[in-house]
Amino acid sequence: MNSISKKVYALTLSMAMSIALIQPAVQAAEAVKPTATVAETIASKATQTLQQLGYIDGTIESNTPITRAEAAVILQRVLKLDAPASLTGFADVLASDEAAPAIYALKQSGLIQGKAKGYAPDAPLTRAQMASLFTRAFELKDNGIQVVYSDMKQIPAVHVEDAVRIKQHFIIEGSAFNAKQSVTHGEFADALYLALGLDVKSEGLTPLEDFFKQPAQAGFQMSPDGKHLAYLEPWNNRMNIVVKENGQDKSVRVTSESERSIMGFGWATDNKLLYIKDAAGDENYHIYVTDIDGKNNKDLTPYPNTRATLIDPLEGVPDEILVAMNKRDPQIFDVYRININTGEAILAAENPGNITGWLTDHEGKIRVAVSSDGNVSSLMYRESEDKPFEPLLTTKLGETFAPVMFTYDNKNIYAISNLDRDKSAIVEYSPSTKQVTKTIFENKDVDVTSFVPSKTKGTILAAIYETDKVNYEYFDAEFKKLMEDIKAKVPGKEISLSSISEEGQVLFISYSDKSMGTYYFYDSVTGKLDKLADAAPWIDEDKMSDMKPISYESRDGLTIHGYLTLPKGVEASQLPLVVVPHGGPWARDSWGYNPEIQFLASRGYAVLQVNFRGSTGYGKEFLDAGNKQWGKAMQNDITDGVNWLIEEGTVDADRVAIYGASYGGYAALAGLAFTPDVYAAGISYVGPSNIFTLLDSLPPYWESERNMFYERVGDPEKDKELLTAISPLFHIDQMKAPLFVVQGANDPRVKQAESDQIVEALRERGVDVPYMLKTNEGHGFANVENQLDLYRAIEKFLNRHLMK
Numbered sequence: 001m002n003s004i005s006k007k008v009y010a011l012t013l014s015m016a017m018s019i020a021l022i023q024p025a026v027q028a029a030e031a032v033k034p035t036a037t038v039a040e041t042i043a044s045k046a047t048q049t050l051q052q053l054g055y056i057d058g059t060i061e062s063n064t065p066i067t068r069a070e071a072a073v074i075l076q077r078v079l080k081l082d083a084p085a086s087l088t089g090f091a092d093v094l095a096s097d098e099a100a101p102a103i104y105a106l107k108q109s110g111l112i113q114g115k116a117k118g119y120a121p122d123a124p125l126t127r128a129q130m131a132s133l134f135t136r137a138f139e140l141k142d143n144g145i146q147v148v149y150s151d152m153k154q155i156p157a158v159h160v161e162d163a164v165r166i167k168q169h170f171i172i173e174g175s176a177f178n179a180k181q182s183v184t185h186g187e188f189a190d191a192l193y194l195a196l197g198l199d200v201k202s203e204g205l206t207p208l209e210d211f212f213k214q215p216a217q218a219g220f221q222m223s224p225d226g227k228h229l230a231y232l233e234p235w236n237n238r239m240n241i242v243v244k245e246n247g248q249d250k251s252v253r254v255t256s257e258s259e260r261s262i263m264g265f266g267w268a269t270d271n272k273l274l275y276i277k278d279a280a281g282d283e284n285y286h287i288y289v290t291d292i293d294g295k296n297n298k299d300l301t302p303y304p305n306t307r308a309t310l311i312d313p314l315e316g317v318p319d320e321i322l323v324a325m326n327k328r329d330p331q332i333f334d335v336y337r338i339n340i341n342t343g344e345a346i347l348a349a350e351n352p353g354n355i356t357g358w359l360t361d362h363e364g365k366i367r368v369a370v371s372s373d374g375n376v377s378s379l380m381y382r383e384s385e386d387k388p389f390e391p392l393l394t395t396k397l398g399e400t401f402a403p404v405m406f407t408y409d410n411k412n413i414y415a416i417s418n419l420d421r422d423k424s425a426i427v428e429y430s431p432s433t434k435q436v437t438k439t440i441f442e443n444k445d446v447d448v449t450s451f452v453p454s455k456t457k458g459t460i461l462a463a464i465y466e467t468d469k470v471n472y473e474y475f476d477a478e479f480k481k482l483m484e485d486i487k488a489k490v491p492g493k494e495i496s497l498s499s500i501s502e503e504g505q506v507l508f509i510s511y512s513d514k515s516m517g518t519y520y521f522y523d524s525v526t527g528k529l530d531k532l533a534d535a536a537p538w539i540d541e542d543k544m545s546d547m548k549p550i551s552y553e554s555r556d557g558l559t560i561h562g563y564l565t566l567p568k569g570v571e572a573s574q575l576p577l578v579v580v581p582h583g584g585p586w587a588r589d590s591w592g593y594n595p596e597i598q599f600l601a602s603r604g605y606a607v608l609q610v611n612f613r614g615s616t617g618y619g620k621e622f623l624d625a626g627n628k629q630w631g632k633a634m635q636n637d638i639t640d641g642v643n644w645l646i647e648e649g650t651v652d653a654d655r656v657a658i659y660g661a662s663y664g665g666y667a668a669l670a671g672l673a674f675t676p677d678v679y680a681a682g683i684s685y686v687g688p689s690n691i692f693t694l695l696d697s698l699p700p701y702w703e704s705e706r707n708m709f710y711e712r713v714g715d716p717e718k719d720k721e722l723l724t725a726i727s728p729l730f731h732i733d734q735m736k737a738p739l740f741v742v743q744g745a746n747d748p749r750v751k752q753a754e755s756d757q758i759v760e761a762l763r764e765r766g767v768d769v770p771y772m773l774k775t776n777e778g779h780g781f782a783n784v785e786n787q788l789d790l791y792r793a794i795e796k797f798l799n800r801h802l803m804k
Contacts, residue, residue, distance in 0.1 A: 454479070
């Protein structure tokens with residue numbers, strides 16, 4: 001069984017360029033409050049909706065205080081609580097009282113806790129009491145949003161936690177809680193409307209949870225002998241490995257991870273599996289092994305503060321793997337030969353201090369290394385493992401020569417290279433002559449990103465490149481026919497191959513922009529196609545939106561590519577817009593199913609994704625055009641896309657938000673700081689706010705890339721003025737739109753301090769910033785319960801600030 005992506009090992013980050021960082025004084029106090037129009041709209045909708053539902057009477061004056069009895073009556077209706085048989089317990093609430101059934105129904109359900117001598121039914125309901133009622137009634141849980149009230153000490157201790165919960169769920173805004181203040185009928189209606197989620201509910205909407213559920217099954221891989229299938233499946237809210245015999249229904253779960261989902265796995269032998277996971281998002285990935293019956297589970301890299309990367313599964317050596325680890329020095333990775341039965345680790349190649357990538361030949365011998373200082377990289381080669389490495393060629397920043405695998409005779413090297421050209425191509429390189437012997441394929445418009453090798457045929461079957469979608473350039477007629485046959489069996493879908501056996505058995509996934517994907521097993525000899533699983537069978541493709549490739553011209557004449565997703569069934573005119581810049585920034589957005597994008601579109605937003613300058617895939621010149629342009633030309637490309645949609649009439653200029661993760665989170669902060677009139681709201685998800693502190697806190701294993709960061713982003717000493725100018729933290733006086741900040745406490749790339757400092761700075765100016773901090777997450781949330789908290793908050797935040 002040949003894995004399509006096998007032999008694409010750890011390359012230098014500088015060569016591959018795929019580092020992901022994934023992602024006003026007077027008016028300050030009012031910056032995150034709804035405008036009068038927004039607040040009035042919420043109040044009007046709340047009262048009308050609750051009246052239509054029969055929860056409140058239409059004759060009550062909204063500005064008069066609501067009593068505890070009146071609140072109880074409304075909550076009983078909302079919760080549909082039956083009154084107990086005995087209406088006793090409070091000395092001041094008689095069975096004959098009109099509100100008695102409601103009060104005692106709430107008491108029986110544990111929602112009120114009045115003393116026996118009195119409930120005070122005619123007393124005005126206070127904010128503190130309402131917070132406790134709603135927290136209990138609607139089971140409001142801690143969602144990680146940090147809450148600070150200016151009058152926290154004045155809140156009765158019994159109500160403090162409930163006061164926090166009610167603000168966490170965007171029911172009450174403002175810096176003061178005013179615990180003893182009476183609640184009016186109108187205020188109660190507004191809070192109830194928000195507590196019920198009526199602000200974001202609409203008939204026929206796909207539930208938020210459906211978009212962010214864990215896949216039903218995912219990541220199918222076939223054992224080397226073709227007898228078993230392994231895949232990931234949820235168990236206890238975490239993705240775990242399941243194995244079954246090929247062609248059989250009975251399956252066995254072989255892992256039982258409950259703290260953290262398994263991030264990836266692969267076959268080590270016919271009977272053993274390898275998998276990786278980290279702890280709470282710290283990205284110190286460990287490699288584990290397990291038998292296919294779940295026995296003999298072992299951590300093969302049980303070293304503290306160590307990150308492990310699989311270099312080669314060593315197909316020809318069934319009991320060993322090659323793994324790179326930084327256990328000796330946190331900044332560099334040595335290679336170890338690990339026995340998967342005993343866990344014994346023997347040093348196979350010691351890093352002298354500047355090696356950032358290793359490559360083995362088809363016999364598992366380490367014969368290529370890449371050295372780098374971040375800007376200048378060298379390809380190092382040796383004929384055999386008993387000889388020293390010698391340099392073959394050197395590249396500078398912007399130049400790529402990424403060795404992918406040896407030719408099948410172990411003499412030459414297949415590489416992705418943009419030397420002497422703008423767009424990366426597949427080349428074959430001869431170490432003996434130190435020359436490129438042939439250019440296998442190049443595309444004039446975009447980089448070639450990878451290829452499909454065949455061990456059986458000893459050659460490359462096709463090249464892969466990405467324009468608006470992924471494309472194949474075929475070099476083998478038999479493989480081309482196979483792909484055409486597969487595509488014909490899943491019309492209207494794109495396909496991605498997982499593996500092809502020597503016997504012509506193919507494991508693949510079909511997908512689209514409206515479908516997470518379906519896994520299939522195809523026998524090319526018999527033509528039989530077996531469906532293995534839908535990744536998300538609950539998603540109705542008919543309700544999903546088209547992701548349309550778009551392009552426009554930037555203000556300085558560059559062609560910018562991206563994607564526009566419009567809400568389904570809505571006229572493309574004067575729509576609210578959410579701009580979602582990608583992380584990296586040395587990465588790109590791609591066409592396909594994205595639950596986040598589809599979720600936003602389903603809520604009525606147009607969604608713009610921009611491959612701004614500095615994105616990968618469009619050639620060396622386009623990538624280099626982003627050098628030292630954070631917050632400047634890179635940001636202008638995003639702004640130009642917004643303005644283009646406004647000029648086209650597609651988007652309402654007053655209802656534009658920007659939301660991104662990692663570099664995208666930076667772009668959100670930069671958008672609010674540097675183009676404050678463009679955005680009505682912003683969300684920064686693990687986004688850096690201060691470029692000085694970002695660069696000062698790079699993970700130790702990125703130290704070899706520091707010079708690259710200085711060239712691409714800016715040098716803290718030489719470019720001090722530039723980094724000051726592009727750090728949103730130093731320009732918060734220009735921010736006037738509401739901001740929501742999201743962070744994982746264990747993020748090794750964008751430290752918690754990046755979010756802490758901008759939140760603190762804004763709060764010091766009187767700006768009330770919702771700040772979601774998850775203590776068991778890192779650079780992005782992996783645990784599904786945290787993801788759901790995040791997107792529920794995003795839904796309410798955007799609805800409040802963009803929907804009229």
